[in-house]
Amino acid sequence: MTFLEQIKNDFNLYAAQATEDSFSDLRKNAFATFEKLGVPTTQLEEWKYSNLRSVQQGNFTTSCVSNLDADALIKAGILNKIIANKLVFVNGCLFPELSIWLETDERIVVSSLAQARKEHPATFEAHFGKYINFSEEGLLALNTALMSDGAFVFVPEGAAMQHPLMITNITDANEHSVFQQPRNLIIIEKNASATVIENYMAVGVHASFTNVVNEIFVGENGQLEHYKVQRAAGETYHANYTQLHQLANTNINQVTLTLDGKWVRNNLHFFMNGQNCNSLLYGLYIPDGNQFVDNHSRVDHAKPNCFSDEKYKGILKDDAVAVFNGKIVVHEDAQKTNAYQRNQNILLSNTATINTKPQLEIFADDVKCTHGATIGQLDEEPMFYLRSRGISEQEARRLLLNAFADDIAEKIKIPQLVAILESEIDRKL
Amino acid sequence: MISIKNLHASIEGKSILNGINLDIKPGEVHAIMGPNGAGKSTLSSVLAGRADYTVTAGEVNFMGKDLLELSPEDRAREGMFLAFQYPVEIPGVSSTNFLKTAINEKRKYHGQEPMEATDFLKFMRSKMEEMEMDKSLTSRSLNEGFSGGEKKRNEVFQMAMLEPKFCIMDETDSGLDIDALRLVSAGVNKLRNSERSFLVITHYQRLLDYIVPDFVHVLYKGRIVKSGDASLAKELEVKGYDWIKQEVEAAV
Ligand SMILES: Nc1ncnc2c1ncn2[C@@H]1O[C@H](COP(=O)(O)OP(=O)(O)O)[C@@H](O)[C@H]1O
Ligand SMILES: [Mg+2]
Numbered sequence: 186m187t188f189l190e191q192i193k194n195d196f197n198l199y200a201a202q203a204t205e206d207s208f209s210d211l212r213k214n215a216f217a218t219f220e221k222l223g224v225p226t227t228q229l230e231e232w233k234y235s236n237l238r239s240v241q242q243g244n245f246t247t248s249c250v251s252n253l254d255a256d257a258l259i260k261a262g263i264l265n266k267i268i269a270n271k272l273v274f275v276n277g278c279l280f281p282e283l284s285i286w287l288e289t290d291e292r293i294v295v296s297s298l299a300q301a302r303k304e305h306p307a308t309f310e311a312h313f314g315k316y317i318n319f320s321e322e323g324l325l326a327l328n329t330a331l332m333s334d335g336a337f338v339f340v341p342e343g344a345a346m347q348h349p350l351m352i353t354n355i356t357d358a359n360e361h362s363v364f365q366q367p368r369n370l371i372i373i374e375k376n377a378s379a380t381v382i383e384n385y386m387a388v389g390v391h392a393s394f395t396n397v398v399n400e401i402f403v404g405e406n407g408q409l410e411h412y413k414v415q416r417a418a419g420e421t422y423h424a425n426y427t428q429l430h431q432l433a434n435t436n437i438n439q440v441t442l443t444l445d446g447k448w449v450r451n452n453l454h455f456f457m458n459g460q461n462c463n464s465l466l467y468g469l470y471i472p473d474g475n476q477f478v479d480n481h482s483r484v485d486h487a488k489p490n491c492f493s494d495e496k497y498k499g500i501l502k503d504d505a506v507a508v509f510n511g512k513i514v515v516h517e518d519a520q521k522t523n524a525y526q527r528n529q530n531i532l533l534s535n536t537a538t539i540n541t542k543p544q545l546e547i548f549a550d551d552v553k554c555t556h557g558a559t560i561g562q563l564d565e566e567p568m569f570y571l572r573s574r575g576i577s578e579q580e581a582r583r584l585l586l587n588a589f590a591d592d593i594a595e596k597i598k599i600p601q602l603v604a605i606l607e608s609e610i611d612r613k614l
Numbered sequence: 615m616i617s618i619k620n621l622h623a624s625i626e627g628k629s630i631l632n633g634i635n636l637d638i639k640p641g642e643v644h645a646i647m648g649p650n651g652a653g654k655s656t657l658s659s660v661l662a663g664r665a666d667y668t669v670t671a672g673e674v675n676f677m678g679k680d681l682l683e684l685s686p687e688d689r690a691r692e693g694m695f696l697a698f699q700y701p702v703e704i705p706g707v708s709s710t711n712f713l714k715t716a717i718n719e720k721r722k723y724h725g726q727e728p729m730e731a732t733d734f735l736k737f738m739r740s741k742m743e744e745m746e747m748d749k750s751l752t753s754r755s756l757n758e759g760f761s762g763g764e765k766k767r768n769e770v771f772q773m774a775m776l777e778p779k780f781c782i783m784d785e786t787d788s789g790l791d792i793d794a795l796r797l798v799s800a801g802v803n804k805l806r807n808s809e810r811s812f813l814v815i816t817h818y819q820r821l822l823d824y825i826v827p828d829f830v831h832v833l834y835k836g837r838i839v840k841s842g843d844a845s846l847a848k849e850l851e852v853k854g855y856d857w858i859k860q861e862v863e864a865a866v
Contacts, residue, residue: 566702573662573698574716574776575690575723584715588706588755 188224188241191364195247195331207299208332215319215329222323234508234540235450235479240394240422245364249278249333251357253388258283258355261388267602269349269382270295276357277333277365287348294339295350298368301337308339312372316400316430316456324424328398332368335397340377342404349380349410349599354397356417358389365393371401371409375432378408382602383425385446387417399427403435405459411439412597414606418445426452433459433488440596443470443478444609453482457519460490468497469593471613472505472537479508484526486519486552495526498593500586500614501537509541513556517548526556531563531589586614615640615780615811616661616681621672623660630656632836633672638780641808645822645847646815648833649855654815655699657833658784661813662696663689677779690716691723693779697769697786704756709768712756713738713775720776741774745801763794770801781805782813787821799824819851832858 186194196216203209224241225232253275259265272295273283279297286295294305302309319325336352356363373379387393395417403409409429417423423446431437443449455464470478484493499507509528530539543556563585571581590610597603616638623631630653638644648654660667661674663686674681679692704712718728729737742752747767757765766786773781783802787795802825806812814825822830822844830846831838834855839862840846850858 567704569664569686570698570702570704571707571712571716572686573690573696574712574772575687575720576712576716577687577719578685580715580719584707584712585704588704592706 186244188245191245191247192219192327192331195364199331207302211314212330215326218319219323219326219330222321222326224327225323231481231510234506235477237422244362245392245394246361247331247333247364248361249276250360251275252360253355253357255280255282261355261386264351264353264384264602264605266605267349267351267599269351270346271351271353272297272336273353273355274334274367275355276363277354277367279334288346290344290347292341292344293346294337296337298332298335298337298370301339301370305337305339308372309337309370312400312402313370314400316402316428317398317426322426324396325398325426328366328368328396328426331366332398333366335368335370338369338371338379338381340373340379342374343376344374345377346379349382351382351384353384353386354395356387356389356393356395356421358387358391358393358419360389360391362391363393363395365395367395367397369397369399371399373401373403373407373409375404376406377404380410380599381412383413385415385417385423387419387421389419392420392422393417394422395424397423397425399425401427401429403429403431403437405432406434407432408435409437410598411437412602413439413441413451415441415443415449416445416609419447421446422448424450428454428456429464430456430458431462431464434461435459436463438465438596438598439467440593441468441480442594442606443468443472443480444606444613446476446478448477450479451481453480455484455493456487457485457491457493458487460488462488462491464491464493465596466493466495466497467593467596469590470497470499470507471502471590471610472499472507473502473613475504477506479510481508481510483512483514484524486513486515486522486524488518489520489522491519492523493525496593497528498589499528499530499539500533500590501530501539502533504534504536506538507540509539509558510544511542511556512544512546513554515545515547515549515552515554519549520551522549522552522554524552524554528558530558530560531586532560583611583614587611590614615642615677617675619673621660621674622670623656623667624670625656625667629670630667630836631660634836634838636831636838638811638813640811642829643806643812643814643825643827645827645830646813646833647817647819647830647847647850649859650817652833653836654833655784656836658696658782658813658815661782662686662694687719688723690776690778691720695773695776695778695781697766697773697781697783699784699786699788701757701765701769703758703760705758707756709752709754709756710738713772716776738775741771744804745771745774746797747771762789763791763798766790766794766798767801770798770805774801774805779809780811780813782815784815785817786814787816787818795821796824819847822847834858834862
């Protein structure tokens with residue numbers, strides 16, 4: 186079965202069981218759009234370097250079936266030492282035994298998306314699909330047409346989550362290849378706050394294609410800490426589209442760490458639709474071997490007096506390929522915008538490749554914006570300084586690379602998690 | 615300790631050191647003075663092993679070893695220490711971790727076990743006390759955000775921690791006010807003993823009021839053109855470098 190036949194097949198299966206399917210009415214339109222758009226190809230400017238051709242040859246199975254039990258999942262390293270609320274999805278479906286709920290404020294809702302559609306229809310309808318627009322993005326349409334399940338997070342007005350929520354997605358490709366469409370909807374209302382961690386991992390030898398969509402809404406004066414940890418090793422293809430829609434006086438700190446994955450494409454889109462917003466976007470990618478990582482970001486300053494700071498850092502080894510494409514769009518209304526963007530790369534081999542493209546589109550006149558990209562080796566001066574103190578070249582390099590990477594990891598405000606990630610970074614370097 | 619013979623070095627095809635001869639015995643303090651551009655920093659860089667320079671002739675014997683054959687890290691492990699004129703800031707590398715790594719790499723080189731974490735901290739604390747180092751400096755990233763004086767004091771503190779046999783100080787006095795100069799010099803004087811040698815590089819005589827040298831050499835156009843005792847420094851203080859330049863030009 187070709188990939189497109191598979192998709193059609195999956196859609197028909199959902200259609201056949203429309204009565205039990207929570208999302209049946211949403212799928213139809215999206216599927217029609219997907220059929221029109223198809224899977225993105227390198228002919229599209231935004232997909233120039235991100236080639237999905239090998240996925241299209243894959244023989245995927247859309248099924249939650251997994252023989253892993255809770256113990257095996259914990260062993261797989263689901264960060265179970267971190268004290269957090271937890272939702273665990275295996276091959277796209279909720280694995281309830283591993284869910285943990287620590288909050289005492291009963292107004293806060295965290296559930297599977299399918300369940301939320303039944304139990305909180307009004308909130309669901311008010312937000313679902315309101316921030317993304319699948320009419321021009323094949324993978325968004327695909328996700329909406331075939332979404333498996335995902336997390337629904339609702340923090341109502343004035344509520345504060347006391348612990349982070351960790352949404353873990355495990356790909357179990359032990360028995361078969363995996364095709365999944367996780368979909369998360371996160372709603373932080375006025376004066377509310379939360380910390381959400383997306384945690385991706387994979388086990389097994391078969392291939393997988395995970396096509397995630399996150400829609401995140403942050404209401405006035407809302408606060409969000411959002412961390413994405415991508416560590417799905419093996420034959421993994423991972424597309425991750427995250428749309429944040431923020432209203433006035435909101436603070437968002439977003440950190441994306443891509444530590445593993447054969448092919449990763451992130452689309453991160455901030456829409457700052459209110460005054461006095463602060464948006465921080467930090468990212469780190471460390472591809473090695475033949476890994477491919479593409480970070481596309483877009484920050485829309487739609488209203489005056491907002492601040493955004495973006496810093497993405499990459500360390501590339503072996504034959505790895507990375508892409509950074511960051512766009513800041515300052516709308517006509519958005520006077521007194523402060524927007525910063527940096528992309529810094531260290532290439533550790535002659536055969537690694539980075540394509541970086543920082544872009545500014547400014548339609549207001551009273552703004553402060555800077556952007557820039559660097560590509561290079563480690564600086565000579567610090568290297569020599571360390572070696573002149575008796576530290577070997579190899580150890581000096583390790584210290585400097587860790588410092589370069591930890592600068593991003595430390596933007597995560599959970600020390601316990603930072604410590605785990607820093608040791609993983611160290612191992613990868 | 616160290617014996618430099620006919621050392622020539624160049625950078626980008628430009629000859630900077632043009633035959634340096636210098637012998638330093640254990641416990642001796644030698645000062646090298648000279649006008650800007652004479653090659654003072656080049657000499658210290660070549661001795662420490664900076665790769666930008668090409669040694670075109672000459673040899674350096676460091677305690678029985680051919681120094682020029684050694685990597686920068688092995689020179690340090692053999693007991694050489696360069697206090698930099700411009701210590702580099704290294705954000706994200708903690709001073710403590712840096713010193714622990716440096717000490718343990720040196721121990722490994724000499725076939726010793728690494729220092730236990732608690733022993734290391736005890737050792738560091740005692741050295742901090744001895745060198746009157748502020749705790750806040752060692753808890754930060756290496757030299758990050760340090761003032762000029764703090765950077766130089768940190769160089770001397772590292773010297774105390776690494777216990778080298780031969781210390782090169784490249785214009786440690788530059789950019790220091792009189793109080794900082796006193797503190798730095800006091801630190802260096804504490805480290806002086808009958809085994810440890812120093813090569814103190816400076817443009818001004820004032821540092822040598824505090825760190826009194828056994829010998830003073832004048833470097834000009836990549837050559838040592840005059841040597842004497844501490845009184846030579848005083849003479850330079852009064853007369854400047856012009857008379858030396860004239861002497862050299864007249865001899866050509
Ligand atoms: N990286 C370099 N490239 C080219 N010339 C250099 C470089 N470093 C030093 N020089 C030159 O070498 C000479 C000696 O410099 P330096 O050793 O720094 O002198 P000093 O420390 O005595 O002031 C100067 O003429 C300087 O311009
Ligand atoms: Mg100099």
